[in-house]
Amino acid sequence: MxxxxxxxxxxxxxxxxxxxxxxxxxxxxxxxxxxxxxxEVGGPALLFENVKGSKYRAVSNLFGTIERSKFIFxxxxxxxxxxxxxxxxPMMALKNPLKHIKTGFSASTAxxxxxxxxxxxxxxxxxxxxxxxxxxxxxxxxxxxLPQVYSEDPEKPGIMNSxxxxxxxxxxxxxxxxxxxxxxxxxxxxxIGIHQDKAVKKGExxxxxxxxxxxxxxxxxxxxxxxxxxxxxxxxxxxAGRRFxxxxxxxxxxxxxxDFVITGEIHPGETKPEGPFGDHLGYYSLTHDFPLMKIxxxxxxxxxxxxxxxxxxxxxxxxxxxxxxxxxTGNAIKQEVPGVKEVHAVDAAGVHPLLFAIGSERYTPxxxxxxxxxxxxxxxxxxxTGQLSLAKYLFITAEEDRPLDTHQEADxxxxxxxxxxxxxxxxxxxxxxxxxxDYSGTGLNTGSKVIFAAYxxxxxxxxxxxxxxxxxxxxxxxSKLVMPGVVAVQASTFKDYPSAQEELNEISQAIxxxxxxxxxxxxxxxxxxxxxSESISxxxxxxxxxxxPSHDIYGVNSYYENKHWGCDNLIIDAxxxxxxxxxxxxxxxxxxxxxxxxxxxASLNGLKx
Numbered sequence: 001m002x003x004x005x006x007x008x009x010x011x012x013x014x015x016x017x018x019x020x021x022x023x024x025x026x027x028x029x030x031x032x033x034x035x036x037x038x039x040e041v042g043g044p045a046l047l048f049e050n051v052k053g054s055k056y057r058a059v060s061n062l063f064g065t066i067e068r069s070k071f072i073f074x075x076x077x078x079x080x081x082x083x084x085x086x087x088x089x090p091m092m093a094l095k096n097p098l099k100h101i102k103t104g105f106s107a108s109t110a111x112x113x114x115x116x117x118x119x120x121x122x123x124x125x126x127x128x129x130x131x132x133x134x135x136x137x138x139x140x141x142x143x144x145x146l147p148q149v150y151s152e153d154p155e156k157p158g159i160m161n162s163x164x165x166x167x168x169x170x171x172x173x174x175x176x177x178x179x180x181x182x183x184x185x186x187x188x189x190x191x192i193g194i195h196q197d198k199a200v201k202k203g204e205x206x207x208x209x210x211x212x213x214x215x216x217x218x219x220x221x222x223x224x225x226x227x228x229x230x231x232x233x234x235x236x237x238x239x240a241g242r243r244f245x246x247x248x249x250x251x252x253x254x255x256x257x258x259d260f261v262i263t264g265e266i267h268p269g270e271t272k273p274e275g276p277f278g279d280h281l282g283y284y285s286l287t288h289d290f291p292l293m294k295i296x297x298x299x300x301x302x303x304x305x306x307x308x309x310x311x312x313x314x315x316x317x318x319x320x321x322x323x324x325x326x327x328x329t330g331n332a333i334k335q336e337v338p339g340v341k342e343v344h345a346v347d348a349a350g351v352h353p354l355l356f357a358i359g360s361e362r363y364t365p366x367x368x369x370x371x372x373x374x375x376x377x378x379x380x381x382x383x384x385t386g387q388l389s390l391a392k393y394l395f396i397t398a399e400e401d402r403p404l405d406t407h408q409e410a411d412x413x414x415x416x417x418x419x420x421x422x423x424x425x426x427x428x429x430x431x432x433x434x435x436x437x438d439y440s441g442t443g444l445n446t447g448s449k450v451i452f453a454a455y456x457x458x459x460x461x462x463x464x465x466x467x468x469x470x471x472x473x474x475x476x477x478x479s480k481l482v483m484p485g486v487v488a489v490q491a492s493t494f495k496d497y498p499s500a501q502e503e504l505n506e507i508s509q510a511i512x513x514x515x516x517x518x519x520x521x522x523x524x525x526x527x528x529x530x531x532x533s534e535s536i537s538x539x540x541x542x543x544x545x546x547x548x549p550s551h552d553i554y555g556v557n558s559y560y561e562n563k564h565w566g567c568d569n570l571i572i573d574a575x576x577x578x579x580x581x582x583x584x585x586x587x588x589x590x591x592x593x594x595x596x597x598x599x600x601x602a603s604l605n606g607l608k609x
Contacts, residue, residue: 001075001241005213005259005305008072009047009059017068018045018059021603026052027142029590032135032310034597034604035060036586039310039317043607044068047305054131058306062216064317069324072216076241081328083238110234112159113243119256121302127179127295130212130260132171135310136278137587140287141173143277146307148211148222149184150253151195154202159246159253163191164232166222169210169262174273174287182262183274184208184291187436187445196266196291205265208293209252213259213307215240223321225329225386252296259304263296270294276581281350281545282313283581285437288444312584313541314347322347337381339374341399343388344406348540352390352435356406357382361398361455370456372425374398379451383429390435393544395452410483410536417462417485417521420454422555423566427451430550439581440548448550460518463487469514470523475507480533488524488532488539494575497551504554504571511556516568523556523571532574543574 002008012018025031025048038046039061045068048058063069070077132142147169153161167190170176170183186192192208199206211218217240221232237244245256252263274290309317322345333343339360346354359378379396382388395416397404406412427450434440434447441447462485470479476489491507494500504525511517524543526532532539547553552574555567597604 002072002215002217003242004215004257004301005059005307006303008062008216009045009305012045012062012068012072013047015071016044017071018047019043019603019607020047020049021597022049023597023603024050024052025597027054027058027131027133029134029137029587030594031058031060031133031308033586033590033594035308035310036312036316037594037598038604038607039064041607043604051131054129056129056131056300056304056306058131058133058308060308060310061317062307063220063309063320063324066320066323066327069320070327073220073239073324076217076239077327080235080238109237109241109243111243112233112237113245114159115245115247115256117247118249118254118299119245119247119301122254122256122261122299123302125298125300127171127182127262127298129300130171130298131306133306133308136284136312136584138276138284138582139173139278140170140273140275141176142171144169144171144210144212144306145309145311146212146219148214148218148255148258149186149192150209150211150255151192151206152253153195154198154204154206159233160231162231162233162253163195164222164236165191166219167192168277170274170277174275176272176292180295181272182264182293182295183272184266184293185274185277185285186291199266200268203268205267207252207265208263209254210260210262211255211258212261213301213305214255214257215242217241218244218255218257219307220321220324224325250296254299259301260306261299262293263298264293265296266291266293278312278584279437280311280314280316280318281353281435281437282541283439283545283583286439286581314350319347322351336385337378339378340382342406343382345388345391346409346540346544348409348537349544350438350541352387353392353438353440354540354544355382355388355391355394355396356409356412357394357396358404358406359396359398361400371421372396372453372455375453375455376427376451379427379453383449383451389433390438392434392438392440392447392449392547392549393452394449395454397454400455409540413486414462414484416452416454418458418460419456420452420521421459422521422568422570424564425453426553426565426567426570427453428549428565438545439579440546440552440577442548442551447548450549450553460485460521462521463517463519467517467520469511469517470520472514473507473510475503475510476525478529480529482524482533482539483536485520486522486524486539487520488526488529490527490529491525491575493527494573494577496578500573504573508554508556508558508571511569517556518568521569523569525571525573525575527575543572546574546576546580547572
C-alpha cells in the first residue's frame, strides 16, 4: 500500500518493473514516442529523470500491462472486489458472514480524512513549472493525460457529494493565457458537467481542483465506473488501503497525497478553443470550444512526479486500464442490465464504436420460430447505460448450442453472421448521440446506431474464399477475404454522399445481377483492401471507426417494409470520408531521433524493439 507515487516507483524498480531514463528528454513528442515504443513491446514503466525545461520528473506506462497493474494493487485488489460485489449484492454478507469479515476492515479506509492547511512539503508554483508534454504532431499544445478532476455538487457541497473524473487538461497553446488559463474537455452528461450545469443555473462559478499523481489508486479511481452510491473518493481510499486525505485552501479542495494540485474556477458561459488532441480512437479530436478554467493557485510536492500516458490507435496503456477495471467490477454489468450475460466494448475498434454482447433469450418457448426477442429489449437497455450509450454498433446474440466468448472477436462475429436474417435483424436508431471523439457522424456528438440481433438456428455456411461474383465486379478491385463471410473490396476515394449513393447503387445492382451470394453476408467497401484484410484488428478498427450506420450502410436488393429496412447482403462503406478527423501519424524525424535511447550504453539498451 503506497502513501504516494514515489513509493510506488521505488517498489516497481526494486521488483524489475521500472527503468529510469537519465538522459535529457524533450517533452515535445520525444517522451510520448519513447512511451509508445516501450508499451508496444510490453516494456517497463518509465521514469524520466531529466525533462527538458522542467525541474520535475515524469513517469509513464505505470499501468502498461495487466500484470504490473495487479502487482501495484496486490494488497487491496481482492478486498475491493469483495466490496464491489457486496455493493451489487448485499445479501452475500448475510449468507457468508465469516468470509466477509476482512471486507469490513477494508471498508474502514473508505471514509476520507479531513486535514487543515497545506500538507508539509507542498508549495505554490507556476503552471508553467509543470512539464508540458505534447504527444502527437498536430496536438494544440501540452496536455495532462492522467488528471483527477475534482468538483462538488453546488446544491450539496462536500466531499461525499463530489465527482472525481479523468477529463483531459490542455495546459497551453491556442488562446490560453499563460499561467492563468487551461482547457477542460468533457461531455455535459459526465459528473463535472452536471455540477457545472447546476452552477450555471445558480449564476456562480464552479470551483474545480485538478489532482495529478499521488497513490496510483487515486488515478484509477478517476476512471472507475462505480456502482450507484459508491463515490470515487471512498473508492480511492479502499483501493489505496489508506484514507483519502484532503483539506480546503481558499475554498478549494486540496489532496494531501497528490504530486501536483491545480485549483481554479469555471465561469458560466466562458469557453475557448481546445484541441486538437491525438485521441484513443486513433485519430485527432479536433478544435472545439470547451470550458475554460481560470487558475487560482498551483501547488507541487517537493520532488513531485508527473504521471502521464499516451493514447492512440488501440491497444495502448488505457487498454490495460480497461482490463484492470474489468477485474475489479467483474459481473457488475449483470446487475445493471438484467438478462445480460456479457458486454464487451471492443478495444481494437476504439472501445466506444463497437459492442459485442450476449444476452438471455427466454421468450423462445412461446415462439414457433426461433428469433430475437428478449435480446432486443436487452440491447436497448445496453444502449441506454452509461458510456455504453456512446456505441454505434451493437452485435448481440444468446447462447444456445455452445458457449460464446465476446473477446474471441472472429468466432463471435462468425456465430452472428451464420445466424443473422438481414431482412429482419437490423435495427437502426438515427439522429442520436455518439462519442464526442468520433467524427464519423453528422456533427459533434451526433450520429446513429444499429443493432445486429441474431438468434436461432444456423442459416448459412460462410464463404472461406472470395466468391467469384465479387471478384468480377467492374466498379471495385482487389477483393480480399477478411474472415469467413466478410469480404473487403477496394473502391475509388470517397467524394461526397450523393456520389457514394450512386456508386453503391451501381455496386449493389452489379452484385444482384450476378445472383444471390448468401455465403457472404457482409461486404466492406474500403480504401485499402490489403490493409483491411491483413488482420482482424485492422478490420475492426477501420470498419467501425470510419462509418456512420445511417449513412454508410447499404444493401444488395435493399427494401423498406413498414419502416423496417432489410437487404440480401450488407455493405458498409468504411472509406475515409472528407469530414473525418485525420489519423495519428508519428513524426518520422522524432522516431529516428529517439533511437539514441535504445543503443548500447543508453538507458533503454536491451529493451526488445
